[in-house]
Amino acid sequence: MEFPKDLRYSKTHEWIRYTEGKARIGISAFAVSAEQLGDITLVELPEVGQSFAANEPFGNIESVKSVSEIYAPFAGKVVAINAELDDSPELLNESPYEGGWLLEMEPDDAADMENLLDAAAYTALVASEA
Amino acid sequence: MSKAPTKVTQGLLHCERPIFAASVPGRSGASLPTLDVPEPAADAWPAALRRASTPHLPEVSEPQVVRHYTRLSQWNFSIDTGMYPLGSCTMKHNPRVADVAVGMGEFARLHPYQPESQLQGALQLLWELEQMLAAVGGFSRVSLQPAAGAHGELAGLMMIRAYHTDRGQTRRRVLIPDSAHGTNPASCTLNGFEAVQLETSADGTLSPDTVRAALDDEVAAIMITNPNTLGIFEKHVAEIAEMVRGAGGLIYMDGANLNAIMGRFRPGDVGVDAMHYNLHKTFGTPHGGGGPGAGPVGVSERLVPFLPVPTVNRSKEGFTLDYGRPKSVGRLRSFFGNFGVLLRAYVYMRELGAPGLARVTDLAVLNANYVRARIRDFVHVPHPDMCMHEVVANDQNLRSTGATTMDVAKRLIDHGFHPPTVYFPLVVHGAMMIEPTETETPDELDAFIEALRSVVEEAHKQPEQLKSAPHVTGIGRLDEARAARKPHLRYQPAGEDES
Secondary structure, eight states, rough: OOOOOOEEEEETEEEEEEETTEEEEEEEEETTTTTOSSSSSEOOOOOOEEOTTTTEEEEEESSOOEEEEOOSSSEEEEEEOOOOGGGGGGGHHTTTTTTTOOOOEESGGGGGGGSSSHHHHHHHHHHHOO | OOOOOOOOOOSSSOOOOOOOOOTTTTTSOOOOOOOOOOOTTTTOOGGGSSSOOOOOOOOOHHHHHHHHHHHHHOOOOOOSSOOOBBBTSSSOOOOTTTHHHHHHHHHHHOTTTTTTOOHHHHHHHHHHHHHHHHHHHHHHHEEEHHHHHHHHHHHHHHHHHHHHHTTTOOOEEEEETTOOOOOHHHHHHHHTTTTEEEOOTTTTSOHHHHHHHOOOOTEEEEESSOTTTSSSSOOTTHHHHHHHHHOOOOOEEEEEGGGGTTOOOOGGGGGGOOOOOOOOOOOOOOOOOOOOOOOEEEOOOOGGGGOOBBBEEEEETTEEOOOOTTTTTOOOOTTSSSSHHHHHHHHHHHHHHHHHHHHHHHHHHHHHHHHHHTTTTTBBBBEEEEEEEEEEEEEEGGGGGGGOHHHHHHHHHHTTTOOOOOOSSSSSEEEEEEEETTHHHHHHHHHHHHHHHHHHHHHOHHHHHTTTTOOOOSOOOHHHHHHSSSSSOOOTTTTTOOO
């Protein structure tokens, strides 16, 4: 499986697109694949304004198989959430890197972005888990 | 060895429509007498409480109603229809002798508001059931109040919280291995505890080192499911219990898998402080569509003062209900628990006796291991060594076929079997959790194994047969994702808007 090279990733399968002080976050195509979560049926996201520590759970994703927590890839504050997911959770399956984004956070420390995995490291991680 | 039947059904299965579709204006299943009192005035009820329109009730005859629900019931699959190897649920036969006891007027016509003097027999039964359950678990006392397994967990954790509060401590964290039951973290959260997940070791058990690393003076308790959801006995449970106890924490054990240890291992003997019993799993009471159930909770001496009220006490004068327990966590349910369910469990235990209960365990474990040893040839079993009462397989060997655990489960229905539990435990990818129970015959186990073998072989040759299964049920494969995303929660006749 190939992953977009312009994104960063966490070990818990979130992707991060960082631009100018803001990071858009979603979950990878691997995480939503039929072998992993499968069809997503419900997404629970935090409120705008909430702050999270790195690796702290900030929401739930429910699929036909299970309910899984999603984790803040770095410490920061939520500045936007994707409200469309309320009515259309299938966006996570159909368009994991575009229409299926989850939320946007402002990192407490932009240097944390450098600690995230790049596409090559994430590809290796997925290969070890599959 | 018997060969699995290739055809398991050849009967009449009615294509039943919603009962509303059979409605004919003016038809009625009941003849009501003519109204012989004055009609209430139009404003007898506040306008806000009055309906604007009449409800959409089907207008059908009594035999139509009877047939409708009988036909729908024939679409159902139950333990009375066939083998139901739903892992973690212990779907075993419910001995019919319990129905005889429940139907006896002496029990059926009791009323909970009768004075204690008239309830002596029922109270004695509850007291004796408590003694028997305490003996099985190795506990000081048992509360029969909780109405379900998760309710028992809640009761146990409330007592654990009360214990720490009583000692002037506010411990907030509860350790839970990732192979525990899914209800455990929920029960913690409901009690204001923070659930801390511990990782299972490669051998499928919880390592004492993992627990040691997570222990501190904030830990209120550990919740262990034993055997765990991988069907493996937590062999370090005694050492872990001692360690947690040494750090001032308590030990909760999820008793949902008691069918694997009853009569052979007593959790109280290794220092477990609280455990719930799922009477509908281990003690042969029905798994009724969500209830009524019973989840008694047994406790060690340390937690006895905090038991819910009432307890049944025995004295020279007879049996009494004790509400005067100052440190009690309070009442958890109306009256004295689900008496009818408790009565069934009492009959089950008295029928089998202590040696019989141990034999239940032996046969449940034997049956699961028989299934494990035989399915290993054609499906992947991640932990292939000796299991307890259930075995976890997965779809790893099927990856190349495109068929998944879900497809295998659906195709098994065509062979006349209820699917195993799927995609649980979460620690096994694509899990199929098979719990045959002690009440299946060797013939039935063979038939199930051959059905699973044939489905796996088919996955390699004709995977589309699995993808589109089930084929012989009244309703075929449902779009589960759509059902969850856009549920229709209310029947709407064609062309009418929701009102």
